[in-house]
Amino acid sequence: MTEDPRTIAATTSDHYGDYYDSAGNTGAPCNNGNTKEFSKVFLPTLYSIVFILGFIGNGLVVWVLIRYRQKSNMTDVCLFNLALSDLLFLLSLPFWAHSAMEEWIFGKFMCHTVTGLFMLGLYGSIFFMVLMTVDRYVVIVHAHSIFSRNRSAKMGLVLASFVWLLSLFASLPNIIFAKEKKEAKTSCGSEFPADGWKSFTYLKMNFLSLIIPLVIMSFCYSRIIPTLLSIKSQKRHKVIRLILAVVAVYFLFWTPYNIVMFILYLQTQGYLLTCDSHTSLSLAMQWVETIALSHCCLNPIIYAFAGQKFRRAVLKVLKEQFPLCFSQCTTLSRQLSERRSSVFTKSSEYSSTQIA
Numbered sequence: 498m499t500e501d502p503r504t505i506a507a508t509t510s511d512h513y514g515d516y517y518d519s520a521g522n523t524g525a526p527c528n529n530g531n532t533k534e535f536s537k538v539f540l541p542t543l544y545s546i547v548f549i550l551g552f553i554g555n556g557l558v559v560w561v562l563i564r565y566r567q568k569s570n571m572t573d574v575c576l577f578n579l580a581l582s583d584l585l586f587l588l589s590l591p592f593w594a595h596s597a598m599e600e601w602i603f604g605k606f607m608c609h610t611v612t613g614l615f616m617l618g619l620y621g622s623i624f625f626m627v628l629m630t631v632d633r634y635v636v637i638v639h640a641h642s643i644f645s646r647n648r649s650a651k652m653g654l655v656l657a658s659f660v661w662l663l664s665l666f667a668s669l670p671n672i673i674f675a676k677e678k679k680e681a682k683t684s685c686g687s688e689f690p691a692d693g694w695k696s697f698t699y700l701k702m703n704f705l706s707l708i709i710p711l712v713i714m715s716f717c718y719s720r721i722i723p724t725l726l727s728i729k730s731q732k733r734h735k736v737i738r739l740i741l742a743v744v745a746v747y748f749l750f751w752t753p754y755n756i757v758m759f760i761l762y763l764q765t766q767g768y769l770l771t772c773d774s775h776t777s778l779s780l781a782m783q784w785v786e787t788i789a790l791s792h793c794c795l796n797p798i799i800y801a802f803a804g805q806k807f808r809r810a811v812l813k814v815l816k817e818q819f820p821l822c823f824s825q826c827t828t829l830s831r832q833l834s835e836r837r838s839s840v841f842t843k844s845s846e847y848s849s850t851q852i853a
Contacts, residue, residue, distance in 0.1 A: 536783055541594040543787045547794060548590045554797035555580040555587070561810050574653030575632060576800055578660070579625040583793040586618025590790070601685040605677045608685035612675040616668035617661075620705065622793060624660045626747065627710050629800065633740075634717035638724050667705055670698055692765055699762035707748075707755040714744055743799050747792065754789035757782050 558580040562573055592603060592611045601608065635642065674687045674694070689695050718740055760778060 537598050539783060540597040540787070544590045544594040544597070544790070547787070547791050548587050548594075551583060551587045551791075551794040554794060555583045557811065558797045559584065561814050564814050565810055570650055571632060571648040571653035571656075572629070574650055574657055575625055575629045578657045579622060579629065579796060579800065582618045582621030582625055582664075583796055584618070585614050586622060586790075586793055589615035589618070596685065600683040601677060602683070603685075608677045609672055609675045612685065612687065613668060613672045616671045617664050620664040620667045621661065622796070623706050623710060624664055625657075626796070626800075627713050628656060628660055630714050630717050634721055638720045667701065670694065670701075696762055696765045699758050699765065702758050703755050703762070706751055711748065714747075718744060739799075746795060746799060750788050750792040750795075753785040757785050 559577060562577040562580070565573075589611045592607070593615075595602075603611070632648070636648065670689075671687045674689050675685065676688045678684050678686060678688065687698075689698070721740060757778065764774075764778075
C-alpha cells in the first residue's frame with residue numbers, strides 16, 4: 498500500500514479520500530499550518546450551510562413526489578431519484594465537517610459507509626441530471642417516437658435502477674479502498690494500492706462529472722433549442738432560458754472542481770510538485786469543492802420549483818400540513834392589502850381636497 502500523499506503534502510482536506518489529496522512530494526513536508534487552521538473553520542461552516550439548505554430543499558421534493566406518487570410519470574421518477582441522490586450525498590457532510598474540525602472518530606465501517614454515501618450520491622446526482630436531459634430531448638425533439646410515447650413511470654423505474662447500478666459501479670474503487678488511517682491525526686480516505694489507481698480515479702471523475710455530461714448535454718440542447726424556436730408558443734422563451742440556466746449553472750459549479758482534479762492528476766504524473774503548488778492546491782480545493790457541493794442545493798430550484806405544476810403541489814401539501822400557518826399568512830396578507838387600499842383612498846381624498 499502506498500503512503501497517503503495527503504500526509505506527505507500536509508493538505509487540509511482530511512476527508513473525501515484521494516479526491517482531495519495532493520500528489521506525493523519526495524522532498525521535505527510542506528508547512529500548511531495556516532491552511533489547516535483556515536479549513537477547521539471554513540469547511541465545517543460551509544458544509545453545515547450546504548447540508549441544511551440542501552436537506553430542506555431536496556427533502557421537500559421527495560416529500561411532495563411521494564405524496565403524489567399515484568400521478569407520477571417518468572419525469573417525476575427521475576426528479577425523485579435526483580433528489581434522493583442529493584440527500585445521500587448530503588448525509589455524508591456532517592461526518593466530513595466533524596473530521597475537518599477534529600479527527601475521524603467513527604471507525605472503519607463508517608469510513609466505508611460514509612465514503613459510499615458521498616460517492617454514490619455524487620455520481621447519482623450527475624447521472625440522473627444527464628438522464629433528465631436525455632428525457633427532455635426525447636420528448637421535445639422526438640415527440641412522436643415510440644420512446645416518447647412509452648415514457649411511463651415503469652420505464653422511469655427501469656432506467657433509474659440502471660443509473661443506480663452505474664453509480665455504484667463508478668463508486669466501488671473509492672468504497673473498497675476507503676481506509677481509516679491512524680497517524681498524527683486519525684482520518685478517513687481512499688488509499689489506493691498503486692499510483693495507477695490514483696491516476697485512473699482522477700481521470701474517471703473528470704470524464705464522468707464533466708466531459709461526458711458536457712458532450713451529452715451539449716448535443717441534446719443543441720437540438721432542443723432549435724426545435725423550441727420553431728414552435729409558436731409564448732412559453733418557449735421561458736423554457737429556453739430555463740434550459741440555458743440549467744446548463745450554465747451546472748458547468749459553472751463543476752468546472753473549477755474538475756480543473757483542480759486534473760491538476761491532481763498532473764501531480765501523479767510528476768508535475769507541479771513544489772511546496773507552493775501543494776499549498777495553493779490545498780487552499781483552492783477547499784473553495785472549488787464547496788462550490789461543487791453547493792450545486793445540490795440548487796437542483797430543487799432548477800428542476801422542481803421552476804415548474805408551475807410542482808409549485809402548486811408544494812403549496813397544496815404545505816397548506817394541508819400547516820393549515821394554521823397558511824391561514825394566518827392569508828389573514829395578514831389581506832390586512833396589509835386593506836391597509837394599503839385605505840391609505841391610497843385617504844391620499845386620493847386629500848389630493849382632491851387640495852385641488853378644490
